Amino acid sequence: MSVKRTKRGLGIAATAVASLLIVSACGGNEAGGDGEDGATTKLSFANSYPDEHPHNTCGAQVVADALKEDDTGVEIEVFSNSQLGPDAERFASVASGDIDMDIQGASAISASFPEVGALDAAYAFDGPDALFEFVDSEAFEGLKKRMLEETGVRVLDVWYFGMRHFTANQPIKTPDDFKGLRMRFPDSPQYLMNAEALGAEPTAVAFEEVFLALQQGTIDGQENPVPTIKDLNLPEVQSHVSLTGHQVGSVLAIISEETWQSLSAEQQEAVQAAISDTRDGDRKCVEDAEAEIVEEWKSSGEMTVVEDVDVDTFRSQAEKFFKSEYKDDQLALYEAILAGASS
Incomplete structure (x- = not known):
């Protein structure tokens, strides 16, 4: 018989509201629950993106809906927009079993498992096709195994995040164009290495503070995928977007090994299928958004x-x-x- 389990204390949120969200989110069913007696295995699925971002509308929510329609007794509750804390804190909580599932970039994970940061190296991949060719390779299977052994976190699949480009109040066409510019990069070892590799002067600014930092002149530019640039309203404070495509952005859909082992074989299969079956649709949503927004900027002059x-x-x-x-x-x-790229 399945009974609800209580997970260890979270201590993630900075506010009482976030704390309440975490308490309600975390904790599925006891190991081996299969839903046959009507009990439901409830899993939290966290991410950093706004509700309208493709990783929610075409990603996490699609996974939740697919499992809801399934009869294995797994129910997903999505916590978007960093409700359960910033990336680095959430990864630690997935590793400890306090959060069940998450969407994390390789650079954020590299703080705990450095090897994986190479997935986010500037110009490592030519585009999403090359990314997924590698993701489906034996080399990536080995990486997943090592990450599981070292962190207690299992990678279910990889989703496309978008090509990362630079914005500033001037064009950036060559490494020389970075001279005199303070460029915002995420504060992770891999992103800071990317800055050095490309010839930029990095300034670490929290994601939530990018707009204000640009508005106040603390930084002169930044880099992100096109949908994120729009979500952050950066056209209000930046005049140029240079399509450097310097990084094929990706995110890893991950699950706590504690949570994974608590699921029945049937539930594991259902969760894996829901995540992997969402990959192509999520990618299409991101690529459609990229193309639509760029055309909108071109036509409007925004x-x-x-x-x-x-x-x-x-x-x-x-x-x-x-x-x-x-x-x-x-x-x-x-x-x-x-x-793999040259083969």
């Missing part, structure tokens, strides 16, 4: 879209940097990625 970027120079500079800076497992992973 942002100047800079397309004549010297990508070859950026790419060769980045590759030389990472081959010099990466060591051991991270270098091996990076070289495996490059080998």
